[in-house]
Amino acid sequence: MAAKTDNFQSPDYFNVDDLLTEEHKLIRESVRNYVKKEISPIVEDYAQRAEFPQHIVKQLGDLGCFGPTVPEQYGGGGLDYISYGIMMQELERGDSGVRSTASVQGSLVMFPIYQYGNEAQRNKYLPKLASGEWLGCFGLTEPDHGSDPAGMLTNFKDNGDDTVTLNGAKMWISNAPFSQVAVVWAKDDAGDIKGIIVERGMLGFTTPTTHSKWSLRASATGELVFDNVKVPKENILPNVKGLKGPLGCLTKARYGIAWGAIGAAMDCYHIALEYSKERVQFGKPIAGFQLQQKKLAEMVTEITKAQLLNWRLGTLMNEGKVTPAQVSMAKRNACEVATNICRDARQMLGGMGITGEYPVMRHMMNLESVITYEGTHDIHLLITGMDVTGINAFK
Numbered sequence: 001m002a003a004k005t006d007n008f009q010s011p012d013y014f015n016v017d018d019l020l021t022e023e024h025k026l027i028r029e030s031v032r033n034y035v036k037k038e039i040s041p042i043v044e045d046y047a048q049r050a051e052f053p054q055h056i057v058k059q060l061g062d063l064g065c066f067g068p069t070v071p072e073q074y075g076g077g078g079l080d081y082i083s084y085g086i087m088m089q090e091l092e093r094g095d096s097g098v099r100s101t102a103s104v105q106g107s108l109v110m111f112p113i114y115q116y117g118n119e120a121q122r123n124k125y126l127p128k129l130a131s132g133e134w135l136g137c138f139g140l141t142e143p144d145h146g147s148d149p150a151g152m153l154t155n156f157k158d159n160g161d162d163t164v165t166l167n168g169a170k171m172w173i174s175n176a177p178f179s180q181v182a183v184v185w186a187k188d189d190a191g192d193i194k195g196i197i198v199e200r201g202m203l204g205f206t207t208p209t210t211h212s213k214w215s216l217r218a219s220a221t222g223e224l225v226f227d228n229v230k231v232p233k234e235n236i237l238p239n240v241k242g243l244k245g246p247l248g249c250l251t252k253a254r255y256g257i258a259w260g261a262i263g264a265a266m267d268c269y270h271i272a273l274e275y276s277k278e279r280v281q282f283g284k285p286i287a288g289f290q291l292q293q294k295k296l297a298e299m300v301t302e303i304t305k306a307q308l309l310n311w312r313l314g315t316l317m318n319e320g321k322v323t324p325a326q327v328s329m330a331k332r333n334a335c336e337v338a339t340n341i342c343r344d345a346r347q348m349l350g351g352m353g354i355t356g357e358y359p360v361m362r363h364m365m366n367l368e369s370v371i372t373y374e375g376t377h378d379i380h381l382l383i384t385g386m387d388v389t390g391i392n393a394f395k
């Protein structure tokens with residue numbers, strides 16, 4: 001398939017740009033240019049082949065997309081949360097799988113090591129993860145515990161020396177097949193959930209690939225299987241206990257998804273607008289028909305609302321005032337808006353919409369994972385429901 005030219009222009013109907021600093025705009029330009037040059041030309045082919053473009057890991061590290069909010073002394077960018085959000089928006093504009101790689105590495109692997117780890121763990125792992133020398137993954141979900149991770153079965157037992165023995169299995173793990181390190185959530189002898197860093201090469205640790213996905217095909221997904229894996233105690237994250245550990249990481253990653261999904265929506269809106277102005281039926285461009293204008297007008301309205309919500313969420317994150325429920329609302333809203341926009345855009349392209357000539361169907365299929373992982377659409381609705389009523393409807 002011929003390399004794709006990417007002429008993306010960003011919708012900004014309410015001048016959200018005026019709310020950004022010069023540094024934010026520079027970061028956006030640099031990630032946007034990277035996506036145009038290095039991702040858009042290749043990602044469709046990789047998705048068609050269901051192959052992870054491994055070479056982008058080093059590129060994303062060089063670009064500063066891994067752990068941008070982690071302090072510079074550990075290899076991070078020392079940037080604010082709006083910068084992080086913008087990076088995720090631009091990467092997902094290219095492909096949700098590329099954003100997934102970056103958000104797992106930054107929010108789900110580097111963040112817990114930084115936040116819950118000790119100095120030795122930070123120094124050992126963070127610089128290599130920030131640079132893209134190592135890839136990491138995050139193991140929370142299990143075959144029988146997805147939305148309800150508190151019931152996890154994966155566990156480790158104290159061996160009475162300087163090691164523990166880890167048993168169990170995680171599934172649906174992004175980056176797993178290519179990861180050097182995994183941050184795994186497991187129960188200790190007392191039944192408390194702890195984070196433990198497992199390294200590739202530890203005896204009994206395997207990462208089988210998950211095949212036959214129709215979504216996130218350019219992202220590698222796999223299992224983490226632990227069969228009596230001996231792990232040094234020094235790999236246990238010392239500074240957190242309980243489900244709030246992994247859920248705290250998810251708050252950061254869900255924040256990135258709120259921005260990212262809107263990136264995919266912006267791409268689909270741009271493509272649908274351009275296509276509809278050029279495609280002539282019944283003697284005029286289809287953009288001139290009211291039904292198509294309704295779709296475009298609603299797309300840009302929803303994108304604008306979500307852009308403003310994300311910006312506000314970012315300022316709350318920067319001020320340390322955000323609540324997990326606010327992040328849930330933004331993640332849920334962005335996924336719904338983006339899914340609807342991509343489906344409408346696909347229809348506007350007619351038959352061309354189902355081909356790989358345009359990125360629309362790839363975005364649409366990717367978003368079926370994005371609306372499911374990091375908490376399903378219904379789980380986030382229940383989080384909002386509990387927040388406003390004070391009544392838990394999960395159980």
Ligand code: TGC
Pocket residue numbers: 099100101103104138140141146147148149150174242243244245247248249250251253324373374375376379383394
């Ligand atoms: P619950 O009793 O409500 O909470 C347990 C403790 O955690 C605290 N907490 C949070 N802390 C930080 N951030 C959050 N978002 C938090 N939500 C809750 C809570 O305050 C409590 O603390 P403490 O001190 O009292 O112990 O827990 P629950 O068992 O009732 O579950 C609540 C529920 C259902 C909302 C939660 O389990 C949930 O969010 N489930 C969804 C699971 C999920 O999102 N899995 C994602 C797996 S990772 C993934 O999908 C990566 S995809 C990556 C990619 O490719 O981009």
Ligand code: FAD
Pocket residue numbers: 104137138139140141145146147148171172173174175216221369372373374375376377378379382393394395
């Ligand atoms: P289930 O929990 O079985 O849910 C099935 C349905 O039941 C859903 O519609 C759900 O909303 C609904 N449901 C569940 N509980 C309730 C309730 N109380 N009330 C009403 N409805 C309910 N996990 C990781 O740990 N690390 C990763 O890197 C990772 N990457 C992923 C990558 C991909 C491509 C995918 C698809 C998933 C990934 N996940 C990862 C797992 C993901 O987080 C889970 O799939 C998700 O949390 C849902 O869990 P489940 O699939 O077991 O669905």
